[in-house]
Amino acid sequence: MQPDPGRDPIIYFDNAATSWPKPAEMIEAMIRYNGMIGGSPGRSGHHRSLDAGRIILEAREALAELFGCDALRIVFTKNATEALNISLSGFLHTGDHVITSSMEHNSVMRPLRFLESRGVQLSVVPCSGAGLLNPDDVRTAIRSQTRLVVVSHASNVTGTIQPLAELGRITRDHGVVFCVDAAQTAGVLPIRVDEMSIDLLAFSGHKSLFGPQGTGGLYIREGLEKQINPLVMGGTGSRSEFERQPDFMPDKYESGTPNTIGLAGLGAGVRFVLAEGMEAIRSKEKSLTEKFLQGLASLQGITIYGPPNAAGRTAVVSFNITDVSPSEAALEFDERFRIMCRPGLHCAPAAHRTIGTFSQGTIRFGFGYFNTEEEISLALESVRSLIKK
Amino acid sequence: METQRFIVFLFASVSYTLKAEKILKEQRIVHKLIPVPRHISSDCGVCLRVTADRRDAVESALQGRVKWEGIVLL
Numbered sequence: 211m212q213p214d215p216g217r218d219p220i221i222y223f224d225n226a227a228t229s230w231p232k233p234a235e236m237i238e239a240m241i242r243y244n245g246m247i248g249g250s251p252g253r254s255g256h257h258r259s260l261d262a263g264r265i266i267l268e269a270r271e272a273l274a275e276l277f278g279c280d281a282l283r284i285v286f287t288k289n290a291t292e293a294l295n296i297s298l299s300g301f302l303h304t305g306d307h308v309i310t311s312s313m314e315h316n317s318v319m320r321p322l323r324f325l326e327s328r329g330v331q332l333s334v335v336p337c338s339g340a341g342l343l344n345p346d347d348v349r350t351a352i353r354s355q356t357r358l359v360v361v362s363h364a365s366n367v368t369g370t371i372q373p374l375a376e377l378g379r380i381t382r383d384h385g386v387v388f389c390v391d392a393a394q395t396a397g398v399l400p401i402r403v404d405e406m407s408i409d410l411l412a413f414s415g416h417k418s419l420f421g422p423q424g425t426g427g428l429y430i431r432e433g434l435e436k437q438i439n440p441l442v443m444g445g446t447g448s449r450s451e452f453e454r455q456p457d458f459m460p461d462k463y464e465s466g467t468p469n470t471i472g473l474a475g476l477g478a479g480v481r482f483v484l485a486e487g488m489e490a491i492r493s494k495e496k497s498l499t500e501k502f503l504q505g506l507a508s509l510q511g512i513t514i515y516g517p518p519n520a521a522g523r524t525a526v527v528s529f530n531i532t533d534v535s536p537s538e539a540a541l542e543f544d545e546r547f548r549i550m551c552r553p554g555l556h557c558a559p560a561a562h563r564t565i566g567t568f569s570q571g572t573i574r575f576g577f578g579y580f581n582t583e584e585e586i587s588l589a590l591e592s593v594r595s596l597i598k599k
Numbered sequence: 600m601e602t603q604r605f606i607v608f609l610f611a612s613v614s615y616t617l618k619a620e621k622i623l624k625e626q627r628i629v630h631k632l633i634p635v636p637r638h639i640s641s642d643c644g645v646c647l648r649v650t651a652d653r654r655d656a657v658e659s660a661l662q663g664r665v666k667w668e669g670i671v672l673l
């Protein structure tokens with residue numbers, strides 16, 4: 211499916227915030243749920259309720275195929291942020307030590323800074339100017355009280371891809387829990403929780419998995435749920451006779467009526483990814499990114515941040531135009547060229563300090579599977595026309 | 600001839616019941632999803648009913664793939 215230019219042709223380069231457009235299958239699945247099913251899953255036992263339950267199970271199974279895990283080890287949340295909050299606030303206690311990187315999003319940094327104020331010890335390991343974390347620095351930061359290492363798979367500012375497998379080997383060897391923020395990578399880079407020794411995997415449903423906003427989730431390694439408190443408790447449809455929260459997966463973390471319509475869309479989005487093939491998606495995004503990076507590099511008056519080429523990053527490019535502020539540029543891109551992008555700090559002040567762009571930030575283009583080479587060429591022309599001679 | 604008796608497989612929650620249902624469908628084992636009978640539990644969930652002679656077949660189909668909480672003769 212290609213974007214429908216309709217009456218409002220735009221170039222959508224804000225896929226790192228949320229992907230657009232979505233596959234037709236995703237929209238159809240949501241319409242079908244609303245029109246033909248409608249029931250509350252896991253609650254009532256009538257066949258419409260069971261059909262709703264089947265839709266959610268299918269979404270879990272599609273994700274389980276993607277991540278190489280058991281479907282019932284996946285908890286659905288409203289976004290990656292909620293999944294990260296469960297992993298951090300539900301797991302860390304006063305006196306525990308946690309390690310993170312200097313490239314993290316505020317969905318990791320803010321819960322950690324809050325926990326720090328409550329007596330959790332925090333180490334923020336510095337990354338290189340291109341945003342890369344050195345696994346040896348993580349190894350050296352581990353102490354006897356270290357319980358958790360939390361790292362994003364790829365930065366939402368520079369796209370920098372972190373060496374997950376190596377980090378996983380280090381945490382496993384030290385008996386430390388490894389939590390990965392895969393908001394930017396789930397659906398586009400291979401993630402196998404066992405091979406990478408990932409214990410907790412937080413993901414957004416609404417980015418490269420092509421679900422709607424309001425979807426996300428958390429994979430929890432078997433047994434680890436015993437050590438993680440839920441943030442929200444309430445009705446689960448299961449064990450209704452008991453006034454205590456269920457202690458089993460995924461119900462322990464899924465209280466209240468779920469976002470069934472959203473999960474219908476997420477399931478269809480993930481099946482779209484599986485059908486297209488992640489390699490095909492990654493390869494298209496990589497070639498668009500490479501074309502843009504090469505085009506930018508040939509211009510005067512442009513600073514590009516992050517890894518030098520597309521292989522080391524996701525389809526995200528942060529850059530600045532000399533003497534033009536990111537917010538000014540973004541307004542020009544929107545109004546003159548109908549290019550949707552995101553200026554500023556991208557909810558990641560630590561990452562901008564690391565790459566040296568705090569506090570003005572950068573212009574961020576986040577490409578997606580539905581962008582075209584032609585759009586990249588148009589974007590490069592637009593950038594050129596904003597450069598001050 | 601003795602009339603066939605039924606058993607039910609009970610699960611922790613509907614997610615597990617539906618996963619078991621899917622496995623039985625794949626393996627073409629005749630079954631039915633029914634509300635958990637009141638005398639077994641006051642839970643509002645559903646369980647899997649099969650004829651008693653299919654017990655072993657169901658157990659080996661589910662073994663290692665989905666955990667059940669109990670098996671009750673109706």
Ligand SMILES: Cc1ncc(COP(=O)(O)O)c(C=O)c1O
Nearest residue numbers: 289290291315317362366393414
């Ligand atoms: C690296 C990273 N982590 C976490 C998040 C939070 O994701 P969500 O918006 O799904 O909560 C985002 C995106 O916003 C992100 O880019």
